[in-house]
Amino acid sequence: EAGVAQSPRYKIIEKRQSVAFWCNPISGHATLYWYQQILGQGPKLLIQFQNNGVVDDSQLPKDRFSAERLKGVDSTLKIQPAKLEDSAVYLCASLAFRGAAGELFFGEGSRLTVL
Amino acid sequence: QQQVKQSPQSLIVQKGGISIINCAYENTAFDYFPWYQQFPGKGPALLIAIRPDVSEKKEGRFTISFNKSAKQFSLHIMDSQPGDSATYFCAASIQGGSEKLVFGKGTKLTVNP
Numbered sequence: 001e002a003g004v005a006q007s008p009r010y011k012i013i014e015k016r017q018s019v020a021f022w023c024n025p026i027s028g029h030a031t032l033y034w035y036q037q038i039l040g041q042g043p044k045l046l047i048q049f050q051n052n053g054v055v056d057d058s059q060l061p062k063d064r065f066s067a068e069r070l071k072g073v074d075s076t077l078k079i080q081p082a083k084l085e086d087s088a089v090y091l092c093a094s095l096a097f098r099g100a101a102g103e104l105f106f107g108e109g110s111r112l113t114v115l
Numbered sequence: 116q117q118q119v120k121q122s123p124q125s126l127i128v129q130k131g132g133i134s135i136i137n138c139a140y141e142n143t144a145f146d147y148f149p150w151y152q153q154f155p156g157k158g159p160a161l162l163i164a165i166r167p168d169v170s171e172k173k174e175g176r177f178t179i180s181f182n183k184s185a186k187q188f189s190l191h192i193m194d195s196q197p198g199d200s201a202t203y204f205c206a207a208s209i210q211g212g213s214e215k216l217v218f219g220k221g222t223k224l225t226v227n228p
Contacts, residue, residue, distance in 0.1 A: 004158070031214070040220065040221070041220050041221065042119075042121075042204045042206070042218030042219050042220050042221050043159065043204070043216075043218050044218070045215060045216070045217075048214070048215065056215065091158055091159075093158070095213060095214065100212070101147055101149075101164060101166075101212045101213050102212050102213040102214070103161050103213055104159075104161065104213045104216065105158075105160075106158025106159050106160065107158050108156065108157055108158050109157075109158055
């Protein structure tokens with residue numbers, strides 16, 4: 001079973017520039033998440049999709065961050081304009097309904113450095 | 116507001132020793148407590164999880180101990196191995212599932228040979 005795919009793995013940009021990250025979840029997983037992991041901290045949920053609809057985007061800084069999941073499969077996360085504090089690893093995860101609790105499967109992440 | 120407090124931030128253990136990582140929470144609505152393991156350059160992966168209706172769960176060398184009255188839970192790694200060197204995150208959620216997990220800040224474990 002292929003895992004969650006993310007690209008690019010690394011991106012360096014200057015502040016005020018824009019960047020986009022792509023995620024392809026595990027086949028058949030309807031629920032997809034984007035997490036932000038700042039160095040030395042745990043992942044923080046940014047947005048949750050169910051198929052192509054947004055379930056929770058309460059922690060997404062909507063003045064600069066946007067995300068979409070067209071056709072309920074791939075998803076993109078965009079940051080425009082980027083700030084220094086956006087330097088982090090952006091993790092995509094999809095949810096498998098295994099057992100009562102389900103299980104999150106994470107991609108390897110996209111590391112963003114904002115200079 | 117940090118909803119799950121994890122300690123220590125880093126831990127060094129000798130091979131064969133016991134590694135213990137602790138987490139505390141305030142929200143009594145939490146009812147699912149997983150631990151995730153993350154190797155450098157990789158995403159977190161589910162290691163073991165517990166619900167508050169049991170006080171302990173063991174899977175191989177990994178054990179979760181849960182104290183509902185104290186609102187604390189801990190991960191014990193018995194016979195720690197160098198391959199266990201990773202960052203460990205505790206997490207919690209409501210509704211008994213993996214949706215909307217709140218993560219601790221992580222513990223970097225180093226197991227020396």
